[in-house]
Amino acid sequence: MRIWSKYALGVAVASVAFLCAAGSAQEKKDAGGHGIVHIADLKWSPLIKGCDVASVNGDMNGDGSPFVIRLRCSAGTKIPAHWHPTDENVTVLKGVFQVGMGEKFDAAGLQTMNVGDLGSIPKETRHFAFSKTATVVQVHGVGPFKVNWVNLADVVPPDAPKTKM
DSSP states (O other), X not given: OHHHHHHHHHHHHHHHHHHHGGGTGGGGOOTTSOXXXXXXXXXXXXXXXXXXXXXXXXXXXXXXXXXXXXXXXXXXXXXXXXXXXXXXXEEEEESOEEEEESSSOXXXXXXXXXXXXXXXXXXXXXXXXXXXXXXXXXXXXXXXXXXXXXXXGGOOOTTOOOOOO
16 A cells, blocks of 8 residues: 555656646747747656656646647657547657557557657547657647546656666
8 A cells, every 4th residue: 555655646746747847938938929949948847757748838737728848758668548638739859659549558559650740639539659769749739738547557657666677
């Protein structure tokens, strides 16, 4: 029972980090509405083991608010099945990213996305992903954007020890 509490705390911390990252880069915008966000200015926060998230623009928590975030994942990272209450649009900026649909991670169902590819996933669609190489993907949509894990037991917290293969 103690392990579950530690695990649940780790997932909660990752979720809070994800939500807190929402406004960090937005401060770069001038009063006139124009702004440039430099990659070096992004504030990365751990989401799950192997993946970090950073806000690029907007407020992902705001109802009806446009947002842009980035997800940076190490090679070999599995993103468990999850869903969002809003549509999700994913563009691959670096690496090879794979996405599949369903309630459970299934490597046989993965579709490959390369640099420049865009994937659109309708709200409430259960899906999962795999970072085949080190990747950076950009997600944009209209908030509120939340990650709802299908099975919390599949989520590896950011501070979990490295597993042996």
